[in-house]
Amino acid sequence: MLPGPVLDAHGRQLDQVRLTGLSATGFHGVLDHERAEGQTFVADVTVHVDTRRAAASDDLAHTLNYAELAAEVVEILGGPAVRLVETLAEQIASAALDHTLVAAVDVAVHKPSAPVGVPFGDVVVAIRRDRVKLPSARFDPAAAPATSVATIGAPAAPDAVRPAAAPAPVPPPPAGIPALAPSDDDPATGLVDPVPVPEPDLMDRAPAGPVKAVLALGSNMGDPREILTRAIEDLAGAPGLEVLKVAPLARTAAVGGVEQPDFLNTVLLVRTTLAPRALLRVAHAVEQEHHRTRDVRWGPRTLDVDLITYEGVVGVTDDLELPHPRAHERAFVLAPWAEIEPDAVLPGLGGGPVAALAATAPDREGVRWLRLDWTSGDGGSRP
Numbered sequence: 355m356l357p358g359p360v361l362d363a364h365g366r367q368l369d370q371v372r373l374t375g376l377s378a379t380g381f382h383g384v385l386d387h388e389r390a391e392g393q394t395f396v397a398d399v400t401v402h403v404d405t406r407r408a409a410a411s412d413d414l415a416h417t418l419n420y421a422e423l424a425a426e427v428v429e430i431l432g433g434p435a436v437r438l439v440e441t442l443a444e445q446i447a448s449a450a451l452d453h454t455l456v457a458a459v460d461v462a463v464h465k466p467s468a469p470v471g472v473p474f475g476d477v478v479v480a481i482r483r484d485r486v487k488l489p490s491a492r493f494d495p496a497a498a499p500a501t502s503v504a505t506i507g508a509p510a511a512p513d514a515v516r517p518a519a520a521p522a523p524v525p526p527p528p529a530g531i532p533a534l535a536p537s538d539d540d541p542a543t544g545l546v547d548p549v550p551v552p553e554p555d556l557m558d559r560a561p562a563g564p565v566k567a568v569l570a571l572g573s574n575m576g577d578p579r580e581i582l583t584r585a586i587e588d589l590a591g592a593p594g595l596e597v598l599k600v601a602p603l604a605r606t607a608a609v610g611g612v613e614q615p616d617f618l619n620t621v622l623l624v625r626t627t628l629a630p631r632a633l634l635r636v637a638h639a640v641e642q643e644h645h646r647t648r649d650v651r652w653g654p655r656t657l658d659v660d661l662i663t664y665e666g667v668v669g670v671t672d673d674l675e676l677p678h679p680r681a682h683e684r685a686f687v688l689a690p691w692a693e694i695e696p697d698a699v700l701p702g703l704g705g706g707p708v709a710a711l712a713a714t715a716p717d718r719e720g721v722r723w724l725r726l727d728w729t730s731g732d733g734g735s736r737p
């Protein structure tokens with residue numbers, strides 16, 4: 355493992371969760387026989403996190419589930435073949451940093467049976483990545499077979515061998531995170547300077563306790579009522595999310611200028627311990643579950659899940675704006691919302707009392723009807 359602590363934005367040393375000796379048979383390597391026969395790959399992973407909140411609450415939701423990360427690492431080690439141990443290490447680091455609580459990660463990948471040509475003990479690639487020095491490769495379980503590694507005349511690789519595509523380019527650091535000054539690491543001693551890790555941006559900050567949020571759901575493809583019902587179940591089943599209230603079902607004319615069928619819309623009041631961006635990821639995962647595609651802006655969709663408000667957060671980032679920037683002018687959001695929270699107030703620019711905004715929103719005439727008890731009934735006709 356790489357020495358040296360990782361510091362939080364206040365200069366305090368972060369805690370560590372270490373997984374060692376994770377192993378799987380993989381088909382990685384440059385040589386044909388490595389890709390045909392496979393060999394053992396071993397990984398050690400140390401994630402740098404603040405474990406105090408999890409300890410205080412004794413709640414797994416506030417730390418990294420190491421079993422989950424262990425399964426992801428083993429999937430990468432035994433997954434689609436890549437040429438370099440370095441690529442595996444980057445993929446593992448990327449999987450670890452996908453867990454929003456992880457500030458930095460140390461990864462060591464061992465290839466103890468590597469074809470080195472002389473007696474040797476082990477070969478290890480050890481890296482540290484954080485939210486500034488981001489990983490340069492992601493794990494793609496469906497990576498297409500590579501042609502570049504195959505040698506003409508070489509025996510066909512077994513089905514399990516699916517070399518990964520070229521590593522993805524390094525993504526730019528997230529907006530608002532300053533670049534680090536050049537490191538003073540000392541190559542002579544091998545000691546690595548503590549890496550200051552910037553505070554996660556507002557959208558990645560998990561709340562100190564459960565907070566309320568409002569989600570808006572819409573659908574106008576497939577069987578919208580069925581999709582919305584399933585989507586609410588999916589959201590209610592997501593860790594860190596509790597559905598407190600479901601608004602009436604609204605049938606609404608499509609807004610946005612694209613000719614398409616009416617929507618069914620509803621709104622959920624939820625309680626969550628997820629950070630705003632983690633909540634957005636859950637929303638996107640549920641959209642994916644229902645085969646959401648993004649072909650035409652404001653076009654028809656099987657399912658749209660938008661974050662309308664998140665208690666205490668007003669802000670704009672590249673991928674998330676809170677409150678939702680168009681919520682104040684959408685009766686298809688405001689009208690169902692006012693039914694479950696008559697006194698709600700939409701914060702931010704253009705905000706105000708939700709019921710009043712619903713009554714004056716440009717699309718208010720397009721809200722054709724509201725059905726109150728739609729999640730329990732038999733689903734028949736309009737009220």
Ligand SMILES: Nc1ncnc2c1ncn2[C@@H]1O[C@H](COP(=O)(O)OP(=O)(O)OP(=O)(O)O)[C@@H](O)[C@H]1O
Pocket residue numbers: 634648651652653658659660661662672673674675676677678679680
């Ligand atoms: N509050 C928010 N809720 C949902 N997505 C948001 C929000 N703020 C920013 N986004 C970003 O908007 C992107 C596009 O979202 P989506 O495809 O759902 O848009 P849309 O439903 O077609 O249009 P609209 O944003 O007007 O509802 C998302 O990938 C997400 O990153």
Ligand SMILES: Nc1nc2c(c(=O)[nH]1)N=C(CO)CN2
Pocket residue numbers: 571572573606607608609610617619652653658686
């Ligand atoms: N009636 C209605 N119109 C829309 C909707 C929607 O959910 N309902 N969603 C849109 C993009 O999010 C664009 N237009």
